[in-house]
Amino acid sequence: MVVIRRHLHMNPELSFKEKNTAQYIYNFYAELGIEVQQGVGGNGVVARVSGGRPGKTVALRADFDALPIQDEKDVPYKSTVPGVMHACGHDGHTATLLQLAKAFHELQEDLTGEYVFIHQHAEEYAPGGAISMIEDGCLDGVDVIFGTHLWSLTPSGTIEYLTGPVMAAADRFDIIIQGAGGHGAAPHQTKDAIVIGAQLVMNLQQLVSRRVNPIDSAVLSIGSFVAQNAFNVIADSATLGGTVRTFNPKIRDLMEREMKRVIDGTALANDCTIDFEYVRGYPAVVNHEAETEFLKTVAESILNVESVVESTPQMGGEDFAYYLEKVPGTFFFTGAKPEHPYPHHHPKFDFDESAMLLAAKTLGAAAIDYQK
Numbered sequence: 001m002v003v004i005r006r007h008l009h010m011n012p013e014l015s016f017k018e019k020n021t022a023q024y025i026y027n028f029y030a031e032l033g034i035e036v037q038q039g040v041g042g043n044g045v046v047a048r049v050s051g052g053r054p055g056k057t058v059a060l061r062a063d064f065d066a067l068p069i070q071d072e073k074d075v076p077y078k079s080t081v082p083g084v085m086h087a088c089g090h091d092g093h094t095a096t097l098l099q100l101a102k103a104f105h106e107l108q109e110d111l112t113g114e115y116v117f118i119h120q121h122a123e124e125y126a127p128g129g130a131i132s133m134i135e136d137g138c139l140d141g142v143d144v145i146f147g148t149h150l151w152s153l154t155p156s157g158t159i160e161y162l163t164g165p166v167m168a169a170a171d172r173f174d175i176i177i178q179g180a181g182g183h184g185a186a187p188h189q190t191k192d193a194i195v196i197g198a199q200l201v202m203n204l205q206q207l208v209s210r211r212v213n214p215i216d217s218a219v220l221s222i223g224s225f226v227a228q229n230a231f232n233v234i235a236d237s238a239t240l241g242g243t244v245r246t247f248n249p250k251i252r253d254l255m256e257r258e259m260k261r262v263i264d265g266t267a268l269a270n271d272c273t274i275d276f277e278y279v280r281g282y283p284a285v286v287n288h289e290a291e292t293e294f295l296k297t298v299a300e301s302i303l304n305v306e307s308v309v310e311s312t313p314q315m316g317g318e319d320f321a322y323y324l325e326k327v328p329g330t331f332f333f334t335g336a337k338p339e340h341p342y343p344h345h346h347p348k349f350d351f352d353e354s355a356m357l358l359a360a361k362t363l364g365a366a367a368i369d370y371q372k
Contacts, residue, residue: 001099006077008091012066012084015125018043041132043121049104055113058367059145062093063123072347087349089150100360112371126281128319145329150336156352157306158335159299163292165247167285170317178273181236191272193238194227219245245315285321292330298366334359
């Protein structure tokens with residue numbers, strides 16, 4: 001498992017460009033004689049193991065794309081691809097699922113039901129790979145789906161579960177301000193795009209505190225504000241970009257609607273033009289109650305699990321959401337905190353590799369016990 005993970009870590013590929021990784025996964029299954037299909041919804045790979053007795057069909061999913069980040073770790077398995085690294089644990093997810101599938105194949109005649117191993121491309125970049133894989137039939141006949149995320153800031157030996165929303169809907173927005181530039185000494189003859197942009201930054205920040213019920217949750221972050229010009233020239237245009245995160249679909253609608261209202265009002269007040277584009281990304285990951293309680297019970301029965309705790313909702317996005325819109329299931333976190341932890345998407349990100357075995361045991365036990 002570690003060997004597979006480190007091979008993938010050294011050879012990362014970006015979303016929608018994971019040709020070699022997909023081929024590696026396909027070859028792994030083909031060499032074992034496991035039924036496998038490649039090119040599912042793009043670069044996706046789906047393998048199937050049928051037990052010796054009829055039963056339910058259980059799907060397990062792992063993603064395998066990397067991120068446009070320079071690997072700064074000083075380890076033998078450091079990324080060999082400049083500017084690309086596995087900074088979110090998808091290499092570990094893939095290694096976990098491959099080894100679990102191999103174990104199921106070896107125990108095939110003793111198993112009940114059918115097991116679908118979904119290797120998904122392009123989780124990191126919307127629209128993601130889940131939608132196209134679902135459209136290509138990866139969930140056909142599936143009764144339930146389970147997935148996990150190795151979590152570098154949660155102690156190893158811990159399984160975190162949560163019923164209901166566990167990861168947020170992830171949207172992005174772009175704002176283009178078109179004012180009127182001019183000389184810095186004559187601001188009265190201009191429509192200063194920087195001042196207008198500053199108004200938007202402040203006014204939009206009030207939406208969460210003054211438009212969203214405190215019982216609900218929302219995040220609005222502006223990550224870019226660009227207005228390049230000379231020191232004595234007032235900018236005629238500026239662009240802002242950011243993200244909105246929500247759990248409740250009604251709050252998601254409210255944020256988009258209220259943002260447009262504030263932006264239109266700011267344009268009117270400053271006699272300028274402001275273009276606003278709001279792009280909806282992944283919906284919230286909403287775990288099903290029965291399957292989550294089932295997973296909790298399974299995890300508590302596993303010898304190597306030291307702690308099973310209720311998680312808190314994460315504001316990160318995940319296109320596992322689309323699977324849960326189609327079939328029952330749950331998405332949980334497996335603690336993988338290394339000696340020197342860094343957060344996900346950090347240039348020095350790594351995780352405790354022993355956590356992969358615990359992830360495999362938990363997924364495997366859930367898949368088998370679901371047949372009972």
